[in-house]
Amino acid sequence: MAPGSSIGGAEDPAAQVSESEAEQEPVPQRLLTAATRLFAERGFETTSVQEIVDAAGVTKGAMYHYFGAKDDLLYEIYARILRVQTARMERAVDSAESIQQRLRAVAVDVVVTTVTHLDDTVIFFRSMHLLHPDKQAEVRAQRRHYHERVRRLIEEGQSTGAFRSDRSAELVVDFFFGAVHHLGFWYRRDGPMSGQQVGEQFADLLLDSLRPDSSG
Amino acid sequence: MAPGSSIGGAEDPAAQVSESEAEQEPVPQRLLTAATRLFAERGFETTSVQEIVDAAGVTKGAMYHYFGAKDDLLYEIYARILRVQTARMERAVDSAESIQQRLRAVAVDVVVTTVTHLDDTVIFFRSMHLLHPDKQAEVRAQRRHYHERVRRLIEEGQSTGAFRSDRSAELVVDFFFGAVHHLGFWYRRDGPMSGQQVGEQFADLLLDSLRPDSSG
Amino acid sequence: MAPGSSIGGAEDPAAQVSESEAEQEPVPQRLLTAATRLFAERGFETTSVQEIVDAAGVTKGAMYHYFGAKDDLLYEIYARILRVQTARMERAVDSAESIQQRLRAVAVDVVVTTVTHLDDTVIFFRSMHLLHPDKQAEVRAQRRHYHERVRRLIEEGQSTGAFRSDRSAELVVDFFFGAVHHLGFWYRRDGPMSGQQVGEQFADLLLDSLRPDSSG
Amino acid sequence: MAPGSSIGGAEDPAAQVSESEAEQEPVPQRLLTAATRLFAERGFETTSVQEIVDAAGVTKGAMYHYFGAKDDLLYEIYARILRVQTARMERAVDSAESIQQRLRAVAVDVVVTTVTHLDDTVIFFRSMHLLHPDKQAEVRAQRRHYHERVRRLIEEGQSTGAFRSDRSAELVVDFFFGAVHHLGFWYRRDGPMSGQQVGEQFADLLLDSLRPDSSG
DNA sequence: AATGAATGAGCGTTCATTCAT
DNA sequence: GATGAATGAACGCTCATTCAT
Structure with a gap:
């Protein structure tokens, strides 16, 4: 990979204020x-x-x-958002909260992250098919890893009775993340709702479908 | 090009009716x-x-x-699927069933239609931004019309108490159709589930979020 | 292959003299x-x-x-000279003359043809390695076909005693055509010798090596 | 390339001792x-x-x-092989043998040297035209010097009656070296003939053309 | 002696579209 | 209605070379 392409990077702790004119960033x-x-x-x-x-x-x-090719830029954009979302999801999933709270935290977080990096998400789902097949496979594998971790969380809740078991965990995951991945088509950062607000409501909708049925 | 290399294939094992020689379709x-x-x-x-x-x-x-240009093909593909889905949705919405049954019918139907015309859907969400702005506006208006009709159906149910009122109808619509529009990214026609089956389960998940809460 | 790329072409039977300004040739x-x-x-x-x-x-x-690519031009240049030389060689080989006269005719002719199309020959041996491997293989096969026909002619003469048998027909062919193919490196059309003259002398040198040894 | 394949050859026949780790060669x-x-x-x-x-x-x-430029590498490759071949040719030409033996030695040697450094030869004749004109002139002059020395050897033999005089010494030289320079197009080091064998046979063919005619 | 980031001009190729026929 | 030769602008990419370090 290209040098200096790390994302979170805590580089430059010292303030190099005096850079007179141009290149602020590498x-x-x-x-x-x-x-x-x-x-x-x-x-x-x-x-x-x-x-x-x-x-x-x-x-x-x-x-x-x-960058070896134009679509390496695409790949880096994908990899960047994927890395961020995966790391955050894993932190939430592995926390000490109740399972409902953990799933809710994951749901809220993925919405917030998505709207924060809305451009990346839009590009991702619009252009993934233009990526070199090998890189496409890498990206898909990473995405799948993410989904599967969440699916296992839901299944864990179903096995303990925290979530209803007559919903397919896999389908719920596809359903929910489908909705999230589609945010770029309608969400406007300058609109009436914050990412947090959308995230809370999306989390409500997700948990609605998993709440044990009082009648069954 | 070699003679006889046409695409429809001049095989004619039996006589498929009166189509004497070439073009089956216009x-x-x-x-x-x-x-x-x-x-x-x-x-x-x-x-x-x-x-x-x-x-x-x-x-x-x-x-x-x-066709005046390459992207007229794109427009026609969009217009075609949009026409089909709108007509079917309107029939379902205006039927004589209960509101739950009507919303369920709409939900199942849009999933079935989507997976039946999965190519069109995939193209639509991948490439809409490449359409000429004027045509893009037309397509968006038509899409919005569709969403709003469904939103009004939900609001109608909320006003009669058939659906819980503490869920935003608008957000539920965006959430649900987001999930539907994302089907192209994971649904495989040769996979384990039929479009009808996915439709039923998606409808369950939609209705889960609107079912009046027994506790409130 | 590209339309109109034939070489000898007897087209234009009618005289189209009146072409007012530009394109004399396709x-x-x-x-x-x-x-x-x-x-x-x-x-x-x-x-x-x-x-x-x-x-x-x-x-x-x-x-x-x-032309599908730049190197299709190269290929056509090769194919053109190869076609011409092969046709002329075959005519000479199959004539009714004595075997010495036939071999001499082939030798003279390939020299004359080579200096007549010296550019093609120079390009050929300088740039064959830049040709697409598939086309390179075609060209090599055609060249080999040419060489082998001449080798068989020599072997025929050796079996009848017209040519001495203690020279390897194959090596003689490689030796002679090597010399011919190298003409582009030193022959000048505006120099002292005509192609015919060089051809006669090259033919002498070739036949010198095949003349039955009076002492053996 | 394997160590020890350097062209001038006598380096370090024993004692490859102290080269501790990396760079065997400058x-x-x-x-x-x-x-x-x-x-x-x-x-x-x-x-x-x-x-x-x-x-x-x-x-x-x-x-x-x-190296000042990429084509300086090319020039060095040429200069190297030219130096080697010229030195060896001069040694053979100036030896004490009969003129037939001296010409034969030159012929065998140039073939052996050529196949030993076949890569250099191939590059030479393929790419000389890409060299800077000044360096190209130097290389051509050196090549001409080589050819002329051999031509004088033949003329010497013709003047003493050792070689037949009705063959143009100049043309014989161009003919013979043309064949030699073309070796790169067909000779394979892993094929059936050694360089020495090809050299002997090429020398036979050369001398065939110069042997005084018993009938004339 | 050696690095490697950066340049800048140029490369072969593609392609939606036009238009004389 | 339909052809297909021709356009012309743009594209992604390469690469010998330079130069501050």
């Missing part, structure tokens, strides 16, 4: 930021490499020094 | 069918007009005779 | 002529497609309408 | 060895500087430290 980050915005605005295939490097203030040669 | 339909398959397989941007006309067994000139 | 021929000159002048990799189409007075699009 | 040689192999395998134009330095285990900066 080149790979600048490219990723520019690409994310442009891909979300006009689509992957409709954005030229020239537009990306112009927006990032570098040359094509520099880009190809760090 | 040219525009053949083009739409070919385009749908190719767009779903490899994406709109990645499919060339040449590939479409080859697959349809016609020439470029013929295509431009019927 | 586009594919114009491209091949321009490419041959440029490849010989500066090499295949050093000549850009843009230079070729400019020299031919057409656009890139037109070129790619007739 | 950087320029490593680059030349890598470049030779790659140019022969895929051609000069098709081999990137990056590939060469990777194969040599150095960086681009190191290469440009020793």
Whole structure:
């Protein structure tokens, strides 16, 4: 992978304030930021490499020094959001709360993360098919890992009676994350609801379907 | 191109009725069918007009005779599935059944229709942003019309007490249709579940969230 | 293969004298002529497609309408000279002359043909390795076919005693054609010797090695 | 390439002792060895500087430290083989043997040297035109010097009656060396004949053409 | 002596669309 | 209605070379 493409990175603890004019960020980050915005605005295939490097203030040669191909940018965008969401989900799942609270935390969190990185999500589901098959497989595997962890959480709740058992855990997961992944099609950050609010309500809807039926 | 390399295949094992020699379908339909398959397989941007006309067994000139541009094909694919789904939804909504039964029918039906025309759905959500803005607006308006009709159905149920009122009808609609529109990412027609089965379970999950709470 | 790429072509039986200004020749021929000159002048990799189409007075699009890739031009240049040389060799080999006269005719002819199409020959041996492997294999097979026909002619002469038998027919063929294929490195059409003269002398040298030894 | 395959040969026959870990050879040689192999395998134009330095285990900066440009590598490869062949030819020509034996020794030797350094020869005749004109002129002059020395040897034999005089010494030289220079197109080191065997037979063919005619 | 990030010009190729026929 | 040759602009990518370190 390209150097400097880490995401969370706590680099630069010291303040290097004095950088007189240009490059605040390393080149790979600048490219990723520019690409994310442009891909979300006009689509992957409709954005030229020239537009990306112009927006990032570098040359094509520099880009190809760090990324092997245009769709490596796509891959990095995916990998980045996937890494963030997986790490957060695992923290929530493994917490000491009740199972309802843990599932609710996962649900709220994935909505909040999704709307925070809405561009990445939009790009992801619009353009995954344009990724090189090998990288596509990697991304799918990682996504599947995420879903399966959540499915096991639900099954755990079903086995203890915390959740009703006559709902397919797998289908509930596909249903819920389908709804989440579709947020990019309608959610507006400048609209009436915060990500947190949507997350709470989505969590309600998810838990509605798993609450043990008083009549059964 | 070699003579006889047309796509429909001149095999004619028996006499399939009166179609004496060539074209089973009119040219525009053949083009739409070919385009749908190719767009779903490899994406709109990645499919060339040449590939479409080859697959349809016609020439470029013929295509431009019927369609003003490549993205007119996209528009027609959208319009077609939208017309079908809207008509079916309206029939279900306006039936004489109970409101629960009507909402359930709508839910099952949109899932069944979606998986029946999975290619169209996949193309739709992947490529809508590539459509000419004017046509994109038309498509969005039609989609909104659909969602709003269903939202009003839910609100009607909430006002009569058939559905619980502490769920936002609008959000429930976005949530549910989000899940439905995402089917293309995981549903496989050759998998274990029929469209009808998924539809029934999705309907269960939708109604779970609207069933009046026995405790409140 | 591209339309109109035949070489000997007896087309144009009628005299179309009146063509007022431009295109004397069909586009594919114009491209091949321009490419041959440029490849010989500066090499295949050093000549850009843009230079070729400019020299031919057409656009890139037109070129790619007739040739699938830049190296299809190379292939056509090879195939053209190979076709000509093979046809002429076969005519000479199958004539009614004595075997010495037939071999001499082949030898003279391949030299004459080579210096007549010296550009093609130079390009051929300089750039064959840049051809797509599949096409390279085709070209090699055709070349081998040529060599083997001549080898059999020599073996025929050896079996009848017309040629001495203690020279390897195969090696003689490789030796002689090696010398011929190298003509492009030193022969100058504006130099002191005509192709016919070089051909006669090369033929002498070839036959020197096959003349039955008076002492053995 | 295996250690010890250097061209001048007498280095370190015993004592490969103290080379503790890495670089057996100095950087320029490593680059030349890598470049030779790659140019022969895929051609000069098709081999990137990056590939060469990777194969040599150095960086681009190191290469440009020793060689002014990519085609300096080409020039060095030419100069190297030319130096070797010229030195060996002069030794043979100036020996005390009969003129027939001296010409034969030259002929055998150039074949043996050529197949021993077949990669260099292949590169030479494929890519000489890509060399900077000045360096190309140097190389041609050196090559001409070689040919002329051999031509004078033949003329010497013709003037003494050792060789027949009705063959053009110049043409015989072009003919013979043409055949030799073409060895790279068909000779395989893993084939049935050793370089020595091919050399002997090539020498026979050369001398066949110069043997005084018993009938004239 | 050696690094490797960065340049910048140029490459082969694609492709939606047009238009004379 | 339909053809298919031709356009022309743009595309992703390569690469020899430079240069601050």
